[in-house]
Amino acid sequence: MEVIGQALGVLVVEKGNPYRCAVTGANFGRDCDTIAGVAAGLAGALSGMQDIPAVWEELMQSANPEWNLAEVAERLYECTCSRLEKLRRQLADFDSLTQN
Numbered sequence: 001m002e003v004i005g006q007a008l009g010v011l012v013v014e015k016g017n018p019y020r021c022a023v024t025g026a027n028f029g030r031d032c033d034t035i036a037g038v039a040a041g042l043a044g045a046l047s048g049m050q051d052i053p054a055v056w057e058e059l060m061q062s063a064n065p066e067w068n069l070a071e072v073a074e075r076l077y078e079c080t081c082s083r084l085e086k087l088r089r090q091l092a093d094f095d096s097l098t099q100n
Helices: 002-013 018-026 032-047 054-063 069-098
Strands: none
Touching (some): 002 018, 002 032, 054 069
């Protein structure tokens, strides 16, 4: 339970930068590998491939040659953006109901 809060804290402190989230999360203590993974994963999902260090992409691709990881990441990013837009519309609808 505490990993989520800690990972979100790292995400906010590092302003969504995947590299910084991984480094800060890994140095957090306690369940640091999970904190780093969750924080960096969320940061990557929110920012897309442009903020992922190229060396990380190369390492992941060489370890998983059966997947086109850039394509998978891009699709996940598109899904995240789509979901975020839907939530924004729902929030705007709710706000319009409460202001009348």
